[in-house]
Amino acid sequence: MLCEMCGREVDSVTAVRVEGSILRVCAACAKFGQSVAPPGPATAARTSMEGPLSGGPVQLRFRTRRTEERDLFSELPALELSPDWFRRVRQARERLTWTPEELGKRLNEKKSVVLKIEAGTFRPSDALLRKIERLLKIRLTAEPATPES
Numbered sequence: 001m002l003c004e005m006c007g008r009e010v011d012s013v014t015a016v017r018v019e020g021s022i023l024r025v026c027a028a029c030a031k032f033g034q035s036v037a038p039p040g041p042a043t044a045a046r047t048s049m050e051g052p053l054s055g056g057p058v059q060l061r062f063r064t065r066r067t068e069e070r071d072l073f074s075e076l077p078a079l080e081l082s083p084d085w086f087r088r089v090r091q092a093r094e095r096l097t098w099t100p101e102e103l104g105k106r107l108n109e110k111k112s113v114v115l116k117i118e119a120g121t122f123r124p125s126d127a128l129l130r131k132i133e134r135l136l137k138i139r140l141t142a143e144p145a146t147p148e149s
């Protein structure tokens with residue numbers, strides 16, 4: 001069998017997940033990926049020099065959906081926004097009589113980004129949110145004002 005990573009001919013390969021796809025690689029390359037749990041406990045210690053060549057394609061079972069939705073959620077935004085944060089953005093922008101283009105320019109973003117922000121369909125990074133807050137002199141976070149009971 002050929003290692004799908006380095007291309008070496010080896011007598012056993014391991015299925016590992018590398019950046020969202022499954023590769024069959026040699027032992028040396030296996031450490032670069034995340035091992036995919038084999039169906040049984042029969043992986044290591046099976047130097048099969050004996051026995052008939054039970055060729056045939058290596059069946060890879062992976063039930064996980066391909067995780068190609070990039071890590072949108074791996075950098076979870078830390079700021080908790082007020083429910084109407086995007087409306088606040090638009091109101092503040094309109095108060096300044098800026099067009100979405102103008103706001104975009106000041107934020108170094110495209111107009112389409114501004115429009116998506118104002119529609120609430122795009123959640124900017126915390127850094128960008130802070131920038132918007134500073135620029136428009138508004139508050140977008142839902143930081144509770146010192147709770148009193």
Ligand SMILES: [Zn+2]
Pocket residue numbers: 003004005006007008025026027028029
């Ligand atoms: Zn290899």
